[in-house]
Amino acid sequence: MNFLKRGLLSITRRKGKSLILLAVLFILGNVIAGAISISQATANVEESIKDKLGTAATVELDYEELESMDESEMMNFEIQNLDEELINQIGELPYVKYYDYNTTTYLASEEIDSYNGMEEEDGEYIEQGMGMEFQLKGVNYAPVLDIEEGKSNLVEGRVFTEEEIENGTPVAIISKKLAEKNNIQVGDTLSLMNQIYEFSESGEEEITDSRDVPLEVVGIFEPQTVNTDSENQEQADFMDMELQNTIYVANEIVSQEIKYSVGDQAEYEDYFIPAFVLNKPEDAEAFEEEVTPLLPELFIVRHATDSYESIAAPIESMSTLSKYVLIVSIITTILIIGLVVLLFLRDRKHELGIYLSLGESRIRVIGQIVTEVLIVSIIGMTLSLFTGNLLAQTVSDSMIDNDNNNQREEQMYYSEMQTDLTTDDVLEAYEVNLTGEFILLFYAVGIITILLSTLIPLIYIIRLNPKKIMM
Amino acid sequence: MILETKELNYYYQDGESRRFVLKDTNVSFDKGKFYTILGQSGSGKTTLLSLLSAMDTPHNGEVVFDGKNILEIGHDNYRRNKVGIIFQSYNLIPTFTAVENVLVSMSITENELPDDHKTVAYNLLDYIGISQDKANRTVNKLSGGEQQRVAIARALSTNVELILADEPTGNLDEGMEQEIIDIFKKLAHEHNKCVIMVTHSNDIAMQSEQTFYLKKGVLNTNE
Ligand SMILES: Nc1ncnc2c1ncn2[C@@H]1O[C@H](COP(=O)(O)OP(=O)(O)O)[C@@H](O)[C@H]1O
Ligand SMILES: [Mg+2]
Numbered sequence: 024m025n026f027l028k029r030g031l032l033s034i035t036r037r038k039g040k041s042l043i044l045l046a047v048l049f050i051l052g053n054v055i056a057g058a059i060s061i062s063q064a065t066a067n068v069e070e071s072i073k074d075k076l077g078t079a080a081t082v083e084l085d086y087e088e089l090e091s092m093d094e095s096e097m098m099n100f101e102i103q104n105l106d107e108e109l110i111n112q113i114g115e116l117p118y119v120k121y122y123d124y125n126t127t128t129y130l131a132s133e134e135i136d137s138y139n140g141m142e143e144e145d146g147e148y149i150e151q152g153m154g155m156e157f158q159l160k161g162v163n164y165a166p167v168l169d170i171e172e173g174k175s176n177l178v179e180g181r182v183f184t185e186e187e188i189e190n191g192t193p194v195a196i197i198s199k200k201l202a203e204k205n206n207i208q209v210g211d212t213l214s215l216m217n218q219i220y221e222f223s224e225s226g227e228e229e230i231t232d233s234r235d236v237p238l239e240v241v242g243i244f245e246p247q248t249v250n251t252d253s254e255n256q257e258q259a260d261f262m263d264m265e266l267q268n269t270i271y272v273a274n275e276i277v278s279q280e281i282k283y284s285v286g287d288q289a290e291y292e293d294y295f296i297p298a299f300v301l302n303k304p305e306d307a308e309a310f311e312e313e314v315t316p317l318l319p320e321l322f323i324v325r326h327a328t329d330s331y332e333s334i335a336a337p338i339e340s341m342s343t344l345s346k347y348v349l350i351v352s353i354i355t356t357i358l359i360i361g362l363v364v365l366l367f368l369r370d371r372k373h374e375l376g377i378y379l380s381l382g383e384s385r386i387r388v389i390g391q392i393v394t395e396v397l398i399v400s401i402i403g404m405t406l407s408l409f410t411g412n413l414l415a416q417t418v419s420d421s422m423i424d425n426d427n428n429n430q431r432e433e434q435m436y437y438s439e440m441q442t443d444l445t446t447d448d449v450l451e452a453y454e455v456n457l458t459g460e461f462i463l464l465f466y467a468v469g470i471i472t473i474l475l476s477t478l479i480p481l482i483y484i485i486r487l488n489p490k491k492i493m494m
Numbered sequence: 495m496i497l498e499t500k501e502l503n504y505y506y507q508d509g510e511s512r513r514f515v516l517k518d519t520n521v522s523f524d525k526g527k528f529y530t531i532l533g534q535s536g537s538g539k540t541t542l543l544s545l546l547s548a549m550d551t552p553h554n555g556e557v558v559f560d561g562k563n564i565l566e567i568g569h570d571n572y573r574r575n576k577v578g579i580i581f582q583s584y585n586l587i588p589t590f591t592a593v594e595n596v597l598v599s600m601s602i603t604e605n606e607l608p609d610d611h612k613t614v615a616y617n618l619l620d621y622i623g624i625s626q627d628k629a630n631r632t633v634n635k636l637s638g639g640e641q642q643r644v645a646i647a648r649a650l651s652t653n654v655e656l657i658l659a660d661e662p663t664g665n666l667d668e669g670m671e672q673e674i675i676d677i678f679k680k681l682a683h684e685h686n687k688c689v690i691m692v693t694h695s696n697d698i699a700m701q702s703e704q705t706f707y708l709k710k711g712v713l714n715t716n717e
Contacts, residue, residue: 024597024611036589036632374587380549381648382574383602490549493585494540494660 026387030394033371040367041399047363048403049410051356052469056404056411058349059465061419064455065342071452072331075444077172078120078301079327080310082113088321103319110297113314118306121171123164124295126277128284129155130215130236135205138198138267140260157215158269161277163188167196168298169271170244180209180242183273191275195238199245200267212239215270217280236280238272304328335449341422349468356472361479364396368480375484376492389484393477400473401466408465409457416455423450496560496656496688497546498522503554504541515541517711519555525655528682529690530699533708539692540660542708546690547579547658548572559656575605578649580659584641586633592619592644593629596651603652615651622647622677639670646677657681659691663698675701 024032034041082105092100107124114122137156162168165183169175178199187194197207207213218233246266278293285291301310311324318324332339368375378388502519505512515538523529533539544550545557548569557564564572573579586595596615600607608614619629622643624636633641642662649657659678663671675698681687682703691702699705707714 024594024601028601029598032594033589373585374589377585377587378598378602380573380579380585381599381602382570382572384570490544493581493583494544494549 026383026391027394030391030398033391034395034398040370044360044363044367044396044399045403047359048400049407051352051359052404052407053411053414054352055349055356055469055472056407056465057415057418058345058352059468060412060415060455060461061341061345062349063458063461063464064415064419064453065338065345068335068338068449068453069331069342072335072444072449073304073328075448076327076331078304078307079172080299080301080307081325082110082297082299082314082318082322083325085321085323088323100321102321104292105295105297105319105322107293107295109317110295113297113317114299116310116313118301118303118310118313120300120302121164121166121168122297122299123162123168124274124297125163126161126274126281126293126295128159128277128281130157130159130217130280131155132157132213132215134214135201135207138200138204138264140264140267155218156268158265159215159277159280160269160271161274162271163274167244167271168300172300173247175244175246175266178243178245180240182242183271188273188275191273191279193236193238193276194241194272196242196244196271197240198267198269199243201270202240202243207240209240209243212237214238217283219284219286234283236276238270238276244271330444334444334446337423337446338449338453341419344422353468353472357476360396360400360473360476364392364477364480365483368392368483372487372492375487376489379487379489380493385485385487389481392480392484393474396473396477397470400469404466404469408462411465412455412457412461419453419455423453495522496525497690498558499546499555500558501555502542502545502552502557504538504545504550504552514711516545516552516713519711519713521706521713523656523688523690525688526682526686527688527704528679528702529688530702530705531690531692531708531713532696532699532705533692533694535694537708538711539694539708542713543658543660543690543692547577549579574603575652576654577656577658578652578654580642580645580649580657580662582661582664584633584638584645586641586644586648588634589632591630591632592624592636592640592647595633595644596648599648600651605653607651607653615647618647618651619644622650623673639666639673642666642670642674643677646674650681655687657687657689659689661692661694663693663695671698 084102089097089100105124110122110124113119131154162183164171165185165188167175167177167182170177170182177196180196182196183194186192195213197213202208205213215236215238216233217236218230220228221231223229246263274293274295281293282291299310301307307326307328311326314324375388378391379385499519499521502516503514504516505514507513519542531539531542541550545552548557548564551565551569559567559572559576564576567576586592587598590598593612593615596619597611600611600615616626616629620626624640624643624647628636628640633644636644642665646662649659657678663674666674678689678691679701682689691698693699704715707717
């Protein structure tokens with residue numbers, strides 16, 4: 024009949040009180056389990072979405088800052104260019120896995136047709152003459168960052184070699200759709216056309232000069248499209264079209280073509296947009312800290328994960344709320360269970376005095392009471408584990424519905440790091456699950472809370488005077 | 495000599511002054527004897543017993559068990575292993591059965607006991623006059639006399655040589671009272687225990703080998 028057995032016996036002999044305690048624990052357990060469920064689900068969304076957003080970063084002009092300047096300030100401000108040297112310097116930092124910088128131009132073609140998306144299929148598409156439909160995207164990173172990062176897959180052929188990039192060899196990687204439409208195979212040569220326009224007095228544009236840009240196709244890629252909701256279908260189609268008509272070449276080629284089209288009118292300086300892929304998401308902060316001082320005025324570091332906050336607002340607010348609920352419910356539990364147990368102990372004063380008069384150590388008496396409370400708690404927690412998790416699902420579903428109906432804030436500025444993931448992708452990723460991790464966390468939080476709540480009654484036991492009780 | 499007190503003093507603080515319940519008390523007890531301490535209500539009998547049983551600590555002087563100050567033995571240790579206490583109000587755990595109440599003290603003591611606690615407890619209860627059937631009842635379903643027997647069995651269960659009882663028959667009728675006294679006599683004479691019983695009844699006191707009279711904080715061997 025050691026103190027553990029005594030505790031068990033006490034629970035079964037005082038069924039009424041055990042049940043009251045169980046009921047209180049069950050209710051509080053539901054709140055705690057619910058809060059933990061939601062907070063874990065939101066954390067999981069953040070992790071998985073940030074994972075999807077990747078570790079890419081770029082350096083770009085802070086448009087918002089620029090906008091906030093007054094006119095005279097703006098007039099005097101000269102936007103500097105990011106030079107290759109700085110990009111390389113940043114790219115060589117230890118946080119960077121690999122990096123690229125791109126310069127882009129648009130070219131036309133007489134020989135091949137551009138891919139025109141879905142419209143094509145219903146035959147209503149009207150040929151608009153020869154436009155600059157092909158995005159010539161210069162790269163410096165031979166394996167092509169978009170392919171390396173999984174945004175596109177190389178389905179045929181190969182990527183560039185270092186020499187091709189360095190020498191500006193006229194080789195290209197084109198999309199599968201474009202290749203199919205024009206029946207182009209790897210090894211074929213396609214011809215683009217660089218045209219110089221001039222506006223005549225009547226306002227009509229006139230091609231004053233043009234030259235062929237022949238490119239040998241060495242690889243074919245297929246973009247990995249993200250599912251988007253129907254609301255943005257139009258925009259998605261447009262973005263897809265742009266991507267399908269993108270032709271990857273070496274930066275040097277783009278640079279040459281821009282120089283040709285600009286002519287001698289101006290001194291042309293290459294304009295590069297850098298992209299840095301970091302080793303680990305955790306490196307983002309250190310990377311930013313180190314890079315920011317190196318940048319020209321008004322340039323800032325942007326991370327792909329920056330857009331998380333803007334697309335995950337409903338989840339973020341739920342995450343904050345669940346954390347508050349968790350803290351408040353833990354404090355409430357400590358107080359309520361502490362007081363309920365204290366009340367029950369006052370009823371059992373006599374029993375406790377008897378143990379002490381028989382020479383039982385106070386530690387063991389405390390051990391017995393803690394055991395009793397813990398046993399009932401674990402039963403109550405186990406019951407509320409499932410219901411609390413269900414509760415969390417229901418509550419968060421209705422919270423998401425509510426939040427989703429509120430107008431979403433549109434992002435005003437276009438950033439290179441803008442994602443094609445939307446709030447709906449985030450909400451879709453949100454899932455309240457009964458995971459092992461949740462169960463462990465719940466029991467850990469629960470048991471610690473219960474132990475804290477028994478501190479109040481413990482003081483009572485320590486102060487008990489058996490002589491006063493019994494003699 | 496199993497137990498003695500040396501210059502025992504105990505008082506209650508009454509504002510500025512001290513009201514002494516025990517003054518320089520010296521007394522000693524032997525094994526194999528049945529002692530009574532007689533005194534009027536409020537004379538300090540319970541106070542004395544609480545000091546002898548280490549439920550309280552004297553302000554001055556010492557309680558010596560087997561030649562050792564009980565402070566040295568440790569109060570918890572002393573209560574656990576050296577002494578059995580019987581209270582006027584039984585003090586049994588009401589939600590437990592009789593046998594469970596006995597088992598509680600057997601699990602607390604560190605004294606050498608036979609392995610099969612249950613059998614020992616049932617036998618002990620039977621010896622004291624509680625049948626197995628009654629032993630399995632929760633104690634609030636037993637009469638006062640039966641409850642006090644369970645309390646005696648509990649005090650004996652830890653195999654101690656010293657039994658202290660504070661007016662154990664105070665709540666019992668006369669017939670029951672005599673049966674309890676007979677048990678105490680048997681414990682002293684047949685089992686060589688030292689039994690010290692507090693009472694305010696002259697009749698009971700007359701049945702003991704030695705009676706101490708407590709009056710105005712002083713313990714005397716005659717009235
Ligand atoms: N906690 C206390 N505070 C003050 N006086 C007390 C307290 N307990 C007992 N007393 C007093 O001490 C005296 C002895 O009490 P007690 O030992 O219980 O006597 P008895 O058991 O002989 O009736 C009494 O006068 C009682 O009023
Ligand atoms: Mg008394």
